[in-house]
Amino acid sequence: MDFPRPEEEYWSHRRSIPRGSLTMKRRQFLATTAATGAGCLFLPTLRLFGAEAPSNKLNIALIGVWGRAHAHFKAIEKENVVALCDVNEKHLDEAAVKFPGAKKYVDWRKCLEQKDIDAVMVCTADHLHAFVANWAMNRGQHVYCEKPLANSVEEARVVRAKYLKNKSKLATQVGTQRHAYDNFNRVQELVRDGAIGELQQVSAWGNRQLRRAGYLPPGGEPPPYFHWDLWLGPSKLHPYNADYFSGGAGMNCLQWNMYWDFGTGQVGDMGSHTMDLAWNAIEAGLPLTAEGRGEPFNPEVSPVALEMHFDHPANSWRPPIKVSWYQGGVMPASPAPWVDLNKIGHGALFEGSRGALVAEFNARLLIPFGDASDLTYYKPRRKEDLLPPVGDFQQEWIKACKGNLKTSCDFDYGGTMIEQMMLGLVAYRVGKKISYDGATGQVTDCPEANEFLKRRYRDGWTLEG
Numbered sequence: 001m002d003f004p005r006p007e008e009e010y011w012s013h014r015r016s017i018p019r020g021s022l023t024m025k026r027r028q029f030l031a032t033t034a035a036t037g038a039g040c041l042f043l044p045t046l047r048l049f050g051a052e053a054p055s056n057k058l059n060i061a062l063i064g065v066w067g068r069a070h071a072h073f074k075a076i077e078k079e080n081v082v083a084l085c086d087v088n089e090k091h092l093d094e095a096a097v098k099f100p101g102a103k104k105y106v107d108w109r110k111c112l113e114q115k116d117i118d119a120v121m122v123c124t125a126d127h128l129h130a131f132v133a134n135w136a137m138n139r140g141q142h143v144y145c146e147k148p149l150a151n152s153v154e155e156a157r158v159v160r161a162k163y164l165k166n167k168s169k170l171a172t173q174v175g176t177q178r179h180a181y182d183n184f185n186r187v188q189e190l191v192r193d194g195a196i197g198e199l200q201q202v203s204a205w206g207n208r209q210l211r212r213a214g215y216l217p218p219g220g221e222p223p224p225y226f227h228w229d230l231w232l233g234p235s236k237l238h239p240y241n242a243d244y245f246s247g248g249a250g251m252n253c254l255q256w257n258m259y260w261d262f263g264t265g266q267v268g269d270m271g272s273h274t275m276d277l278a279w280n281a282i283e284a285g286l287p288l289t290a291e292g293r294g295e296p297f298n299p300e301v302s303p304v305a306l307e308m309h310f311d312h313p314a315n316s317w318r319p320p321i322k323v324s325w326y327q328g329g330v331m332p333a334s335p336a337p338w339v340d341l342n343k344i345g346h347g348a349l350f351e352g353s354r355g356a357l358v359a360e361f362n363a364r365l366l367i368p369f370g371d372a373s374d375l376t377y378y379k380p381r382r383k384e385d386l387l388p389p390v391g392d393f394q395q396e397w398i399k400a401c402k403g404n405l406k407t408s409c410d411f412d413y414g415g416t417m418i419e420q421m422m423l424g425l426v427a428y429r430v431g432k433k434i435s436y437d438g439a440t441g442q443v444t445d446c447p448e449a450n451e452f453l454k455r456r457y458r459d460g461w462t463l464e465g
């Protein structure tokens with residue numbers, strides 16, 4: 001026998017209640033039941049007690065339901081997936097077999113209007129991330145957004161500001177799931193506890209090299225089940241070409257993310273993951289300066305070979321530091337001739353007054369150097385003092401939606417990091433070292449750079465909706 005969910009009784013009055021206040025009430029209910037179990041007071045039977053009781057489930061909309069989205073199926077299958085949205089109707093039908101109770105949409109703007117959505121997972125192409133995330137937060141919906149969170153400085157700032165304004169109500173997570181590897185915590189502990197002395201410089205790099213000549217030529221009409229115009233969304237019109245989607249499930253992004261209208265190449269792609277390894281340890285905000293060098297700027301495709309450098313001010317536990325990103329075969333200098341950083345496809349190097357720490361996602365190598373580097377200044381933590389494990393990364397967000405709203409890669413942390421990376425691309429584009437005012441989001445010494453802080457959108461598309 002089915003018992004009515006307590007919130008369903010409440011929801012039956014929804015027509016007379018404005019959307020925002022209503023959706024918040026359901027979300028507050030979820031948070032309260034998760035935190036205190038108080039929801040049980042309404043329930044007619046013991047059968048519904050516990051974390052998996054229907055009343056404790058999140059109503060989730062999955063936007064972009066194929067490819068990367070498959071990696072989230074396990075995390076959301078115990079929740080209520082109430083909406084599916086994809087511009088590819090074949091993908092939509094496939095996902096509907098897994099989640100038969102969900103309504104189907106091809107336009108995410110219509111999907112977000114579905115009234116019972118608590119939380120949204122965004123797995124679309126990069127150029128839609130900030131749009132969907134921001135619109136969802138405007139509707140009081142929690143958001144998990146695949147990386148990169150934004151494709152421009154402006155997008156990063158808008159999404160971050162929206163989250164900060166609503167952080168007492170919303171849980172957000174950028175899809176940088178490697179963050180949950182224990183090695184991230186260990187690296188942070190070594191750096192903060194002084195294993196390399198005083199931190200001076202941090203470099204992260206990625207060696208993936210995908211070269212594209214320019215936007216693909218017209219490739220005929222899109223198939224009838226594929227909504228190309230909606231895929232383009234706010235980006236300029238380009239002719240359809242099936243080769244943009246020839247990568248296979250979870251790999252298609254490598255076919256389109258090099259093109260400026262759809263992505264930011266390896267800066268937004270592996271840059272999101274690998275700079276996270278550094279960012280997690282250094283407690284940085286927005287940089288004071290940015291500089292970018294690489295192959296000549298191409299207005300159609302992002303560069304393969306690139307280096308970007310940022311000056312960050314001191315904080316309470318370290319002096320000012322330099323933070324750098326290298327990609328496409330350009331590498332930081334190795335801390336010792338016998339350490340070949342080229343052997344690490346995606347890694348980070350922390351340099352301090354008494355040594356260096358080389359890390360990849362899962363492992364680390366401490367290199368004390370100099371006569372004073374006897375490690376007497378560093379004491380490994382006791383087991384009970386280690387940073388707690390993040391645990392399952394998607395579940396961290398789901399629990400946060402239902403409870404304390406805390407996640408390890410919220411839109412403040414992830415938004416600040418991607419703003420720095422997008423600023424580096426602006427510096428690369430103008431070919432100058434630029435000074436940045438993080439409070440206003442303006443470049444202070446290069447007026448032409450301010451032009452490139454934003455993307456231009458097609459008529460009818462607005463980031464704030």
Ligand SMILES: NC(=O)c1ccc[n+]([C@@H]2O[C@H](COP(=O)([O-])OP(=O)(O)OC[C@H]3O[C@@H](n4cnc5c(N)ncnc54)[C@H](O)[C@@H]3O)[C@@H](O)[C@H]2O)c1
Nearest residue numbers: 064066067068086087088091124125126146250251252253
């Ligand atoms: N966190 C990770 O490790 C990781 C790994 C792979 C991809 N990703 C990210 O996931 C995202 C998707 O990558 P992918 O390789 O799965 O790409 P993809 O091109 O296969 O797209 C995934 C799905 O989203 C749909 N989609 C695209 N735009 C849409 C829109 N506007 N509205 C609704 N549906 C839309 C596509 O039709 C497809 O079904 C990218 O942003 C990528 O950076 C993250």
